[in-house]
Amino acid sequence: MTTIETTRRTPRFADAQIEMAHGAGGTASRRLVEGLIGPYFSNPALQAFSDAAVLSIEGTRLATTADGFVVKPLRFPGGSIGELAVNGTLNDLAVSAAKPVALMATLILEAGLATSTLESEIEAMAIAARKAGIPIVGGDTKVVEHGMADGMYVSTFGIGVSDPRAMLDPASIRPGDRVLLSGPIGAHGITILLARGELDFQADLVSDTRCVWPFVEALLSQCGPGLRWMRDPTRGGVATALNELVRGGEYGIALSEEHVPMHDAVRGACELLGLDPLHIANEGQFLAVVAPSYADAALAAVRSVEGGERAVFIGDVRAEPKRRVIGINGYGGTRVIDMLVGDPLPRIC
Amino acid sequence: MTTIETTRRTPRFADAQIEMAHGAGGTASRRLVEGLIGPYFSNPALQAFSDAAVLSIEGTRLATTADGFVVKPLRFPGGSIGELAVNGTLNDLAVSAAKPVALMATLILEAGLATSTLESEIEAMAIAARKAGIPIVGGDTKVVEHGMADGMYVSTFGIGVSDPRAMLDPASIRPGDRVLLSGPIGAHGITILLARGELDFQADLVSDTRCVWPFVEALLSQCGPGLRWMRDPTRGGVATALNELVRGGEYGIALSEEHVPMHDAVRGACELLGLDPLHIANEGQFLAVVAPSYADAALAAVRSVEGGERAVFIGDVRAEPKRRVIGINGYGGTRVIDMLVGDPLPRIC
Numbered sequence: 001m002t003t004i005e006t007t008r009r010t011p012r013f014a015d016a017q018i019e020m021a022h023g024a025g026g027t028a029s030r031r032l033v034e035g036l037i038g039p040y041f042s043n044p045a046l047q048a049f050s051d052a053a054v055l056s057i058e059g060t061r062l063a064t065t066a067d068g069f070v071v072k073p074l075r076f077p078g079g080s081i082g083e084l085a086v087n088g089t090l091n092d093l094a095v096s097a098a099k100p101v102a103l104m105a106t107l108i109l110e111a112g113l114a115t116s117t118l119e120s121e122i123e124a125m126a127i128a129a130r131k132a133g134i135p136i137v138g139g140d141t142k143v144v145e146h147g148m149a150d151g152m153y154v155s156t157f158g159i160g161v162s163d164p165r166a167m168l169d170p171a172s173i174r175p176g177d178r179v180l181l182s183g184p185i186g187a188h189g190i191t192i193l194l195a196r197g198e199l200d201f202q203a204d205l206v207s208d209t210r211c212v213w214p215f216v217e218a219l220l221s222q223c224g225p226g227l228r229w230m231r232d233p234t235r236g237g238v239a240t241a242l243n244e245l246v247r248g249g250e251y252g253i254a255l256s257e258e259h260v261p262m263h264d265a266v267r268g269a270c271e272l273l274g275l276d277p278l279h280i281a282n283e284g285q286f287l288a289v290v291a292p293s294y295a296d297a298a299l300a301a302v303r304s305v306e307g308g309e310r311a312v313f314i315g316d317v318r319a320e321p322k323r324r325v326i327g328i329n330g331y332g333g334t335r336v337i338d339m340l341v342g343d344p345l346p347r348i349c
Numbered sequence: 350m351t352t353i354e355t356t357r358r359t360p361r362f363a364d365a366q367i368e369m370a371h372g373a374g375g376t377a378s379r380r381l382v383e384g385l386i387g388p389y390f391s392n393p394a395l396q397a398f399s400d401a402a403v404l405s406i407e408g409t410r411l412a413t414t415a416d417g418f419v420v421k422p423l424r425f426p427g428g429s430i431g432e433l434a435v436n437g438t439l440n441d442l443a444v445s446a447a448k449p450v451a452l453m454a455t456l457i458l459e460a461g462l463a464t465s466t467l468e469s470e471i472e473a474m475a476i477a478a479r480k481a482g483i484p485i486v487g488g489d490t491k492v493v494e495h496g497m498a499d500g501m502y503v504s505t506f507g508i509g510v511s512d513p514r515a516m517l518d519p520a521s522i523r524p525g526d527r528v529l530l531s532g533p534i535g536a537h538g539i540t541i542l543l544a545r546g547e548l549d550f551q552a553d554l555v556s557d558t559r560c561v562w563p564f565v566e567a568l569l570s571q572c573g574p575g576l577r578w579m580r581d582p583t584r585g586g587v588a589t590a591l592n593e594l595v596r597g598g599e600y601g602i603a604l605s606e607e608h609v610p611m612h613d614a615v616r617g618a619c620e621l622l623g624l625d626p627l628h629i630a631n632e633g634q635f636l637a638v639v640a641p642s643y644a645d646a647a648l649a650a651v652r653s654v655e656g657g658e659r660a661v662f663i664g665d666v667r668a669e670p671k672r673r674v675i676g677i678n679g680y681g682g683t684r685v686i687d688m689l690v691g692d693p694l695p696r697i698c
Contacts, residue, residue, distance in 0.1 A: 018462040023492025040475035043484040053486035066453035068491040104415035106504045113367040126389035135392040137402035142417040143372025150497040155455045155504030
């Protein structure tokens, strides 16, 4: 564990060139964003480093989010780059407690891309957007020479209206708060890994990619005032999301590892590959920190929505050790759970 | 001239794969957007096919725009990809008569990119944003393997508030309206071409990239009710922007070609290369259609802002021939000015 995870000090970015790990969402990404990009773009909205920026425009609190998608392969069991781009962006708004209003999308296409491939992704975006009831109101298309991209990349932009029923603020988190997880972890990352066909085993697994707004809406309706913080644990997984939370606070989180749900295939693949499932990306799950008095209502709210049946509390907020995520196993043993270091699974979103 | 330019009929997209021309901003781009993407994303905001989408959120009229940047080389005389990304996005908002409020940026980086190159572009973005007084409130960073991009690509998203002093609407355009151009054309496209070093001549030329909001603000202040339409003539140049305008209307535009300002170096390069300067991209110019009663005020407004001294009326709206842009030379001869076909200058923005 380095000072990056345990203090608020801004790390310097001293790497001479960009490596894959700088895009993986873990410590290297954080060093790039905080050490190189952040100082240039310094402003209050960016300092929050959350998944969406909140702007107050003429009295309306808007959330905006920008996401890039470079997932490889473009299509995988359970989803594709277009569907992921739409749902990933909707999810960033949702976990900011903002009701999505509109999306935009920019495509960077490689010359030679089959029109049928492009059309499949346009259709996937349209279906995902229609399912969520959110219009795609514009965008841009650029083409680069063959060999200057990998089929297609998608950048999306989402805008939403902050829901007044919740005032998410990590500073409001207190020891005793509960950590809710919406469902089984790791399905997306392991599905992508298997879809590349580089491993010698197969599994009956599909990505968990979906829009989490229906769950968030249920939470806002049933226990809005009890919601302290939400996050979708994508790149870097649950471990990274929770570490990013605690590093800014005067508290820690204790995870009951045996309660973290995951498919057997995810568990098996992680054991085989030496990966920690808590570091594997998810695309249809979210974490919420909930005040204890709202805990039962929160769990019931998520479980009441189709697909939320496996929601569960996986841990709680503790006064000590501060700024650490601790895992507790079934026998009471503990370990420190760090942010993702390096990039075991490049281009998973 | 095909039916694409002269009727409102939606063209089919029948090409089997994506080619460079589909990103060039001309007829091929339009076929891709209208023939393939548009039908899937059909909604009123998108149907407008303008540079920015206007959303009404809780009573506030917001403009949002998304742009991708893949310019090659990353740095060129007068600008760079980072600066271009910021100003290009601000300009899309400006020509929609929307005061920019915030920007977001997504970076797609190629592994192996020198940190110094990235930092230069981050700094260029920050400087351009600061100069315009607009914060960059968030974004995303992805990294792809070496060989899967060309250094870096940037996608930007801008959000602005529609200025109530103008109600831009092509349907309000009438014969007799004047076409204003903010300054010399073609400097960006030709600068990029020369910066690639593939041609055997050099010229003392820099890109015109800049933020046009100060000019638009002067127009809004001096003659807001007289503004009918604005556009920044980027990919595809002045010819494409004006053709996109007239194709949806019951009027045509007559351009006085001798009045279109351009640097000698642009004129010379175009003659040498067989390019039409009206097809060359600009990154710091805009076109405005102005009611005749506001014409003098509009010209004075733009010229009063530093850098607007060469603004000029280059043509007017005529009842016939409908849906055509006609060029009139110094001797009274005429020619049809078409949209850009093909892609003579790939990756100019």
